[in-house]
Amino acid sequence: MKEARVYLDYHATTPIDDRVYNSMLPFLKEHFGNPSSTFHSYGWKTQEAVDDARKSIASNLNAKPREIVFTSGSTESNNIAIRGAAEKYRDKGNHIITCGTEHKSVLSVCAYLEKNGFDVTYLPVDRDGLIDLNKLNDAITDSTILISLMFANNEIGVIHPIEEIGGIAKEKNVIFHTDATQAVGKMKLDVQKCGIDLMSMTAHKIYGPKGVGLLYIRSANPSVQVEPLIVGGSQEYNIRAGTLNVPGIIGLAKAITLCDDLLQDEVETSRRLRDMFLEGIRENIENISVNGSLEYRIPNNLNISFRGVEAQALLMMMDDIALSLGSACLGDTIEPSHVLRALHIPEGDMYSAVRFGLGRYTSEEEIKYVVHRLTETVAMLRSQHSSPKQSRTKTAKKDKRYEKDRSFNE
Ligand SMILES: *Cc1c(COP(=O)(O)O)cnc(C)c1O
Numbered sequence: 001m002k003e004a005r006v007y008l009d010y011h012a013t014t015p016i017d018d019r020v021y022n023s024m025l026p027f028l029k030e031h032f033g034n035p036s037s038t039f040h041s042y043g044w045k046t047q048e049a050v051d052d053a054r055k056s057i058a059s060n061l062n063a064k065p066r067e068i069v070f071t072s073g074s075t076e077s078n079n080i081a082i083r084g085a086a087e088k089y090r091d092k093g094n095h096i097i098t099c100g101t102e103h104k105s106v107l108s109v110c111a112y113l114e115k116n117g118f119d120v121t122y123l124p125v126d127r128d129g130l131i132d133l134n135k136l137n138d139a140i141t142d143s144t145i146l147i148s149l150m151f152a153n154n155e156i157g158v159i160h161p162i163e164e165i166g167g168i169a170k171e172k173n174v175i176f177h178t179d180a181t182q183a184v185g186k187m188k189l190d191v192q193k194c195g196i197d198l199m200s201m202t203a204h205k206i207y208g209p210k211g212v213g214l215l216y217i218r219s220a221n222p223s224v225q226v227e228p229l230i231v232g233g234s235q236e237y238n239i240r241a242g243t244l245n246v247p248g249i250i251g252l253a254k255a256i257t258l259c260d261d262l263l264q265d266e267v268e269t270s271r272r273l274r275d276m277f278l279e280g281i282r283e284n285i286e287n288i289s290v291n292g293s294l295e296y297r298i299p300n301n302l303n304i305s306f307r308g309v310e311a312q313a314l315l316m317m318m319d320d321i322a323l324s325l326g327s328a329c330l331g332d333t334i335e336p337s338h339v340l341r342a343l344h345i346p347e348g349d350m351y352s353a354v355r356f357g358l359g360r361y362t363s364e365e366e367i368k369y370v371v372h373r374l375t376e377t378v379a380m381l382r383s384q385h386s387s388p389k390q391s392r393t394k395t396a397k398k399d400k401r402y403e404k405d406r407s408f409n410e
Contacts (some may be wrong), residue, residue, distance in 0.1 A: 006320040009183060010155050010205075010359035011319075016251075017207035017360070019182045023254040024209065026249040035244050036235060041403030046246045060256050061199070062190045062395040063216055070249050071237045073213035074181040076229075077200030078148075080215055080240065081177040082109045084226030085198065086118055087148050089175070097261060099123045099131055100342035101102050101158075102150055103179055107338070123143035125342050128293035130159035133168065140172045143369060151183035151199075155326065155339040155355055157301025159183070166195025166214060176226055181205055181213075181363035185259030186298040189275030191216055197224045208255030212248030215239075241366065257337075262360075270358050271299035273367050277356070278302060280371035285378050291326065291345060291353055302356040303340075306374075309381045314354065317377050321370055326353020372403060 005014070021225030027049065037043025051065070058065040071077045086096060098110055100122045110120045121139045123131045131149070140147075145171050152159045162178060169176035177198035180189055183207045190277050191199060202213035217239070259266075281288060287307035303326055306314065312334060313326050325339055336350035339369045345353075360368075 004320055006321045006370055006371060008356050008358060008362065008366075009322045009324050010357035010362075011157075011355065012357070013204045013210065014207045014359055015361065016209060017258060019250045019258060020208050020254045024247040024251040027250050028282060031246070035246060036233065039173055043264045046244075046364065047150055050244055050249055051251050056253050057214065057256055060189075060260055060376060061190045064219060066237070066372045067217050067219050069215045069217055069239045070244060070252075071213050071215055072211050072245070074103070074179060074205070075200040076202045076240075077213050077215035077274065078103070078105045078179055079109050080176075080226055080229050081198040081200060081217075082146065082148055082222040083113065083163070084107065084229060084239075085175055085177065085224070086113050086226040088225045091131075092181055093141075093145045095119045095141055095143040096143060096148065096154050097121045097122070097123065097136065097139050097174075098148045099125065099150075099160075100154055101129060101156075101339045102148070103154055103181070104338075106148055106150070106179055123149075125345055127345070128296070128341050129156050129291075129339070130293055130296060131160060133161065136165065137172075140174060144172070144174050147174055147218070149176075149178060149289075150179040151178050152186065152301075153292070153339065154182050154296045155337055156343070157182070157293040157297040158300060159187075159296045161296075161311075162194045162196070167198070170195045175222075182298060182301075184256070186270075186300065188260075188263065191218070197222070198226075203252040203255050206255045206259050209248050209251045209270060212245050214252065235248055241260070242357075267299050270362075273362055273364060274299055274358055276304060276364070277371065280368070281347045281374060284371060284375040289345075289349060291340060291343060300358040304354055304356070305345070305352045306354070307349065307352060307377050309352045309378055311352050311354050313381055314374075314377055315354075317381070318373050321373060324355045326350065326355050356396065 031045050035043060036049040047286055054065040054068050058068050096118055098106060114120050124134055125131055137233060149160050149165055151162055165177050176195060177195045178196055179200045181202050186199050197218040199216040204210040228239050230241050235244060289305045291303040291305060315323050320347025326340055334351060340350045340353055351402045386393060
């Protein structure tokens with residue numbers, strides 16, 4: 001396996017920022033106290049640091065410190081939000097509304113709840129990956145207790161109209177959860193302005209460490225309650241038991257502060273490089289299509305189908321560049337991504353889809369290099385394809401690395 005030299009998989013995870021890393025170091029060694037230890041300075045020290053982190057994050061999201069619950073990441077936050085709210089409000093109703101393009105950690109909780117007496121409506125999306133707000137309105141019934149719709153999609157980068165959704169939810173008195181994992185650092189997040197009741201995010205997608213995230217839980221207008229999934233000590237207001245991941249929390253707070261400080265610059269740079277990238281691809285490669293709306297999209301994402309090319313073969317030939325498929329390999333077969341399926345793009349285009357994620361350390365030089373590599377590799381694969389002697393899946397089938405589950409878990 002060749003070592004990749006360009007990283008364009010920022011939706012899967014991000015490298016840790018030096019400033020985040022340095023902020024965490026003291027809490028991995030000197031300041032090791034348990035913030036729940038109330039009778040000595042070891043505990044006070046970390047308690048104070050966690051309090052400061054909570055305050056800083058809350059002010060960043062226009063929330064109150066009391067509304068931030070630290071978790072192990074967005075998967076857990078999504079689980080607590082959806083299952084926790086469903087169980088808490090079961091007496092009020094059993095209907096949940098979500099969408100077919102959500103992250104697996106939302107869809108899997110919904111599937112679990114369906115097996116346990118809940119009704120789930122999966123809103124359809126159009127070819128651009130957008131929902132119809134009228135359909136959302138129509139789907140709400142007297143028994144609807146929760147709407148869960150992501151802020152920005154992790155495969156196609158499409159942004160839902162969160163403020164409008166929040167408005168509809170408020171009007172109909174339904175709790176609104178959003179998975180904001182991919183939106184953090186790409187736009188200003190304001191839980192008040194957007195009418196968000198529950199919001200998930202994770203540190204490792206924003207240049208922080210893996211294994212730490214948070215769930216925002218609205219405390220007033222309305223005061224939202226959730227059943228805990230993990231019980232034990234009384235940490236995190238009895239919503240999430242377990243000793244706090246202090247270094248992780250410090251890193252998460254620093255990562256959020258940095259994203260906020262750098263927001264305008266990063267958005268502009270990302271958009272410029274992304275547009276340059278797309279232009280380069282369009283100039284050099286024929287028969288490509290962008291999956292998902294370009295207008296309502298985070299600035300660092302592209303998801304492109306190279307017609308007639310197997311994305312799997314493409315990525316294997318370009319293993320000097322870290323990328324992800326727009327589909328998922330399950331055992332010997334490749335399953336198109338549930339997101340692209342929901343967009344109803346042509347079957348062939350689903351297998352030729354590649355996801356590109358740009359980030360803080362992406363350079364113009366790298367983008368030019370990737371355009372160059374894509375141009376030559378797509379041309380090569382297309383010429384192979386037209387030659388009947390060669391099987392275009394031969395290399396793909398032989399490679400053991402691609403025989404395991406490569407579904408979108410990120
Ligand atoms: C990465 C991701 C998750 C999962 O986050 P973890 O912290 O890795 O559990 C959930 N939702 C979206 C949209 C993601 O991109």
